[in-house]
Structures are given as structure tokens and as C-alpha cells.
Amino acid sequence: MDATTAPSPAAGAALQRYYQFHSRIYDATRWSFLFGREDALLRAACVATPRRILEVGCGTGRNLPGLRRRFPQAHITGVDLSAQMLAIAAKKVRDDKTTLLQRSYSAPVHQDGTRFDLVLFSYALSMFNPGWEQAIDAACEDLAEGGCIAVVDFSHSRFSWFRRWMGLNHVRMEGHLWPHLNRTFIPLLDERFSAYGGIWDYGIFLGRKQA
Structure with a gap:
């Protein structure tokens, strides 16, 4: 549930205020x-x-050491809107193969045609309101041919009081992510788990970029 947001300036400002404390x-x-x-990384x-x-939405960098352990030779880029979150992340990554970017994810970040082999969203997309579809489409553009996307996130709740509470924390819980992911990528894994x-x-x- 990290802080990179979709293109709305108002939504971006609200999330930045939220993460100044959180x-x-x-x-x-x-x-x-x-x-x-951890299961998503595995x-x-x-x-x-x-x-x-x-x-995308790397936040405090909680996943970055795990990515480094599993993929020691990879170059890793973390992007997040919150300067406060990235300041914490910077303390966890001290290698020259990790780059942190402060920006929204309303458009692809790759440059010079060098795309990514894996794009990870960890509890980020459910906070992109509006803009979650745009973020998924940007990830597709950022992926190299045959590249993979990995998403772990809130799905839904049958309790209206809980959905309202999560909404106060900028999280949308309506099961809306998975159909668009399935349409955009070739599904490799699509599962729900109870909490x-x-x-x-x-x-x-998990999905693979379509040719």
C-alpha cells in the first residue's frame, strides 16, 4: 500500500500528506x-x-532487499511519489544497481528503448484512484517483449463498513484490478486468498506481456 499515485494532482497531494505521517x-x-x-516475490x-x-510504489523499500537476494545481477528501479518513503528506502539499498525515482506513475519510466523484464506492484494499484488502469497500461509499455508483471494487492470485502474504512485510507476494495490485468496480460497466475x-x-x- 505504497504511495506512487495516478495522474490526479488532488489525489497525489492527498497521498503525499497521508504518507508524511505513515x-x-x-x-x-x-x-x-x-x-x-513474500509469496508474490517467490x-x-x-x-x-x-x-x-x-x-512501482516501492515505498519504504521493503521489497527491494528481497528482490536483490533473488535477482543479485539485476538492475532494480523503485519509483514512488513520496519523498519521505523514499528517504527510508534509500537507507535499505546501498548498491550501485538500484535506482530510486521520485515521481508519479502516470506514464512509462523506461528510457532509450531499454525496458524492464519484471514490473512489480505490491499493494499499490488499489490506491491509484483514479489512474489504476493508466498505471497498468504504463507497466505494459515499460515491459520488454516477453516480460512479466507481478501484482499483490487487496481484492475485495463483503463488509461495507470495512470498504468504507479502507476508502478513508485511500484504498479501493471492489475486485476491480483483476479483470483488467487478465485482459492486458497473458495470465500465468490469478488467485485470491482470505484474510x-x-x-x-x-x-x-502474474502475467506475461502479450506479443
Whole structure:
């Protein structure tokens, strides 16, 4: 649930204010409900051996050391809108093969035709409201031919009170991500998992860029 946002200036400003505080407690608190992050990395490693990796919404850099362990030779780029989150991430990555970018993800980030072999969204897309479709399409543009996307995120909840609460935290929980991902990429994995006895579901999606 990281802070790179879609193109709306108002949404971007709201998320930046949100993370001015939450960046301080993010790593200490999110372990209790951002489930499936390690599983998503493990599954991605089973289908890809990337040379260039992009994590969209890298936040405090929680996933970056795990990506480095699994893909020691890869160049990793993390992008996030929040300067506060990236300042924390910078303390976790001290190698010359990792780059951090502060910007929104309303358009592809690759340059000079050098695209990525793996794009990761870890609890980011559900916060792109509006703009989640644009972010998925940007990821498709950022991927090299045959490249893979990995997504782990909130899916849905049958409880309206919980959906409203998550909405106050900028999260949309309507199961809206997965159909668009399936249309945009060749699905390799698309599963839902129950959290806290069914209060909500989260999902993991792996897909390959269509030729």
C-alpha cells in the first residue's frame, strides 16, 4: 500500500500528506495486513529471471532487499511519489544497481528503448484512484517483449463498513484490478486468498506481456 499515485494532482497531494505521517510507522505496522508480499516475490522468481526490474510504489523499500537476494545481477528501479518513503528506502539499498525515482506513475519510466523484464506492484494499484488502469497500461509499455508483471494487492470485502474504512485510507476494495490485468496480460497466475477469517480477500497475479 505504497504511495506512487495516478495522474490526479488532488489525489497525489492527498497521498503525499497521508504518507508524511505513515512513512514513520509503515514498516512497523503493515506486516499485520499486507499479506502475500513474500509469496508474490517467490512466485515471480519461478517464472522470470529478469535483468531489469521496476517496482512501482516501492515505498519504504521493503521489497527491494528481497528482490536483490533473488535477482543479485539485476538492475532494480523503485519509483514512488513520496519523498519521505523514499528517504527510508534509500537507507535499505546501498548498491550501485538500484535506482530510486521520485515521481508519479502516470506514464512509462523506461528510457532509450531499454525496458524492464519484471514490473512489480505490491499493494499499490488499489490506491491509484483514479489512474489504476493508466498505471497498468504504463507497466505494459515499460515491459520488454516477453516480460512479466507481478501484482499483490487487496481484492475485495463483503463488509461495507470495512470498504468504507479502507476508502478513508485511500484504498479501493471492489475486485476491480483483476479483470483488467487478465485482459492486458497473458495470465500465468490469478488467485485470491482470505484474510482474517474472510474480512477481506487479497490477490496475487502474474502475467506475461502479450506479443
